[in-house]
Amino acid sequence: MLTLKQIYDDKELVIAGLEKKRFSGAREAIDNVIALDQERKNAQQKKDSASQEMNSIAKEIGRLMGAGKRDEAEAAKAKTAQLKADIKTYEQEMAAAEERQTQALLQIPNVPYSIVPEGHSAEDNIAVKVGGWAYGEALKPLEQSAEQAFSAEGNGIALRDWPAAEDPQPAFAKLPHWELAKKYNLIDFDLGVKISGAGFPVYIGQGARLQRALINFFLAEAANAGYTEIMPPTVVNAASGYGTGQLPDKEGQMYHCEVDDLYLIPTAEVPVTNLYRDVILDEQELPIKNCAYTECFRREAGSYGKDVRGLNRLHEFSKIEIVRIDTPEHSDRSHKEMLAHVEGLLQKLELPYRILRLSGGDMSFTAALCYDFEVYSEAQKRWLEVSSTSNFDTYQANRLHCRYRRQEDKKVQIAHTLNGSALALPRIVAALLENNQTEEGIRIPKALQPYFGAEMIR
RNA sequence: GGAAAGUUGGCGGAGUGGUCGAUCGCGGCGGUCUUGAAAACCGUUGACCCGCAAGGGUUCGGGGGUUCGAAUCCCUCACUUUCCGCCA
Numbered sequence: 001m002l003t004l005k006q007i008y009d010d011k012e013l014v015i016a017g018l019e020k021k022r023f024s025g026a027r028e029a030i031d032n033v034i035a036l037d038q039e040r041k042n043a044q045q046k047k048d049s050a051s052q053e054m055n056s057i058a059k060e061i062g063r064l065m066g067a068g069k070r071d072e073a074e075a076a077k078a079k080t081a082q083l084k085a086d087i088k089t090y091e092q093e094m095a096a097a098e099e100r101q102t103q104a105l106l107q108i109p110n111v112p113y114s115i116v117p118e119g120h121s122a123e124d125n126i127a128v129k130v131g132g133w134a135y136g137e138a139l140k141p142l143e144q145s146a147e148q149a150f151s152a153e154g155n156g157i158a159l160r161d162w163p164a165a166e167d168p169q170p171a172f173a174k175l176p177h178w179e180l181a182k183k184y185n186l187i188d189f190d191l192g193v194k195i196s197g198a199g200f201p202v203y204i205g206q207g208a209r210l211q212r213a214l215i216n217f218f219l220a221e222a223a224n225a226g227y228t229e230i231m232p233p234t235v236v237n238a239a240s241g242y243g244t245g246q247l248p249d250k251e252g253q254m255y256h257c258e259v260d261d262l263y264l265i266p267t268a269e270v271p272v273t274n275l276y277r278d279v280i281l282d283e284q285e286l287p288i289k290n291c292a293y294t295e296c297f298r299r300e301a302g303s304y305g306k307d308v309r310g311l312n313r314l315h316e317f318s319k320i321e322i323v324r325i326d327t328p329e330h331s332d333r334s335h336k337e338m339l340a341h342v343e344g345l346l347q348k349l350e351l352p353y354r355i356l357r358l359s360g361g362d363m364s365f366t367a368a369l370c371y372d373f374e375v376y377s378e379a380q381k382r383w384l385e386v387s388s389t390s391n392f393d394t395y396q397a398n399r400l401h402c403r404y405r406r407q408e409d410k411k412v413q414i415a416h417t418l419n420g421s422a423l424a425l426p427r428i429v430a431a432l433l434e435n436n437q438t439e440e441g442i443r444i445p446k447a448l449q450p451y452f453g454a455e456m457i458r
Numbered sequence: 459g460g461a462a463a464g465u466u467g468g469c470g471g472a473g474u475g476g477u478c479g480a481u482c483g484c485g486g487c488g489g490u491c492u493u494g495a496a497a498a499c500c501g502u503u504g505a506c507c508c509g510c511a512a513g514g515g516u517u518c519g520g521g522g523g524u525u526c527g528a529a530u531c532c533c534u535c536a537c538u539u540u541c542c543g544c545c546a
Contacts, residue, residue: 044508048515055515058527062476065526077526084526280468280505410487412505 001105003398003414007033017111020360022120026108033104040097047090054083106248109365110395115152116369119359125372126156126359131343132352133376142354146343149355150336150371156357172439174379177430178310180437181207184457189310199300199308199315206457210432210444211318213451214425215293218320218345220451222422225341227291227322232271234294235262240274243400245366255297264297268321269419273400276325280412281404287334288325291422293318311426312384319424324417325402328394331416335369335391338420342373342387345423348447351431352376354383368393375427379434384427389420 007014007030018026057076064073117126128149130142148154157163181187186207192200203211219229241247241263246254255264265271272292281288296319300308311317322341326334339355346353356372363370367390374383394414397403404415436443441458449455 041508044515048508051515054526059477061526065476073526080526410503 001102001395001399002108002111003394004033004037006111006394014111018109020112020116020118021109021363022361023109029104029108033101033108036097036101036104040094040101043090043093043097047087047094050083050087050090054080054087057083110368110393112360112363112367113369113391113393115357116363117156117158117357117359119158120361121359122362123158123160124359125159125356125362127159127162127354128154128156128357128371129343129355130353131347132350133354146336146340150339159356174434174437176310176379177377177433180433180442181310184442186210186433186457187311197315199313201311201314206454210429210452210457211425213448213453214428215318215320217448217451218423219291219293221341221345221348222291222320222322225289225337227289230268230272230275230290230292232268232275232292232294234265234271234297236265236271236274237262240270240277243274243277244270244396245399246270249365253299255299265294266298267296267319267421268292268294269323272321272323273325273396273402273417273419276402276415276417277400279402281325281402281415283327283404283407286326286404286415287330288323290323291320292323293320295319296424311430314426317424317426320422321419322422323419325397325404325415326418327404327406328413328416331391331393331418334416335389335418338389338418338422339371342389342420342422346373346375346386348445349428349432350445350447351428351435353386364388364390366390366392366395368395373423375431377427377431377434379437380430384431386423386427386431387421389418391416391418 002014011030011034015026015030018029023029057080061073061076064070064076117124119125127142129144129146142149142155142157144154149156175183178187178189181189184207185205186203188202188204189198191202192198195202223229235257238247238261241251241254246263246266250266254266257263271294272290275290276288295316297316298314300313300315322338324331324334324338343353343355353373353375356374358367358370358372370388370390372385373387373389374385376382377384393416396417397415400417402415402417403412405411406413432445433442436445441456444452444455444457
């Protein structure tokens with residue numbers, strides 16, 4: 001949630017930012033938070049002075065008792081009854097205002113950075129970089145450096161202006177991955193339905209080995225980039241869900257074990273970020289760079305249709321997540337390093353990709369700046385999202401109470417948190433299978449071969 | 459699942475109704491000494507909220523209660539440890 005300091009210091013900027021995020025009633029919501037804060041302060045001041053008086057009377061009674069002056073002590077006691085009632089009233093007022101304020105703050109999304117494009121849908125997202133993609137002249141400007149691409153000055157193409165591609169004529173009919181999975185006996189969707197339900201595929205033989213190869217490849221790449229591997233629990237308590245913001249809003253998206261009141265994680269972000277809940281880090285420990293492979297569980301309530309075909313949308317899938325915690329001064333640099341890392345993975349996998357800067361209206365509730373990575377699937381003729389890499393600024397850390405002690409003045413500051421997928425497996429597998437199919441079999445990218453142990457799936 | 463014992467500041471560990479935000483040790487920070495470092499010695503050192511400040515309030519696992527006054531007593535919840543049971 002937003003900090004009160006942000007709201008008091010930059011009220012107009014906050015309101016403008018919320019409007020960019022298509023949050024209706026931004027001004028009213030912010031004014032309401034401020035009003036509730038004043039209410040709380042008033043109650044606290046009244047409570048504090050009543051408490052002060054009470055404390056001094058109690059101390060006086062202690063002294064009188066010690067001196068054996070019982071009568072005077074009894075007289076002093078008589079004065080406390082009204083005070084006591086007052087304190088209780090003020091405390092209740094204070095708690096009520098505080099609670100309403102927190103509730104109000106929880107309804108307000110994060111403020112996007114200035115670099116975030118205006119817009120209200122995916123059409124307004126801007127492609128800032130395209131790689132491994134052979135389409136014509138229109139995309140030339142996107143062969144730009146990361147420095148340009150991830151700055152306000154760089155070039156970009158709004159998706160609404162995305163050039164119509166001429167279909168390259170394949171030498172043979174390209175199959176979608178669900179057919180390839182069957183042809184090469186890699187994944188059995190029907191068996192998954194039998195033992196669990198739709199959206200729980202069973203990977204078999206070379207299909208299972210491909211999963212393991214990708215997991216190991218991604219973890220090894222992350223380790224090379226300096227990330228510490230974490231193997232967290234995949235079941236978490238409610239406090240963790242609140243910490244990273246899955247609760248209360250997205251409760252319906254998580255599987256919930258009611259008897260123990262535990263949730264299956266929808267992403268490793270939840271346990272790995274919550275490692276730092278209620279923690280005060282030393283500035284020298286920053287940036288924290290963690291990575292984790294976990295299974296991720298999503299109920300995907302309400303999804304249907306062709307989007308969910310095959311591996312496109314699952315209830316359980318494997319993902320390697322990178323999580324960073326950094327200072328406000330360095331979080332943007334951290335973010336860029338994460339983007340470079342994810343881009344490097346896609347390059348090594350020789351997949352056509354584009355990097356989108358999400359518009360205000362398409363970003364998640366909690367993000368301040370978010371880039372999506374998409375890979376092109378030749379047989380499905382569509383782009384598939386494989387990573388979302390975000391900077392949450394202080395929004396998540398404020399709720400988590402994740403702070404750090406600043407080196408120069410020893411002051412405790414709210415940290416910045418960031419995370420991104422590096423990468424989610426299913427759609428990578430879909431794109432690999434579809435894009436690399438040949439008449440002889442499916443070609444495994446060179447970088448992956450040592451992990452897979454073969455050059456082809458036959 | 460049954461039984462018992464615990465939960466105190468960054469860590470260890472005192473404290474069973476009054477001046478206790480909490481003895482002490484370690485660690486951290488500042489200083490003396492030293493060419494430098496170590497040792498020794500001196501000082502300092504939690505978080506949150508209100509306040510321009512002075513200062514005040516809250517906080518001893520969470521919540522509630524008793525009392526003029528609670529780290530200390532009572533209730534309740536959570537967690538931890540040990541033993542028993544079960545078990546990969």
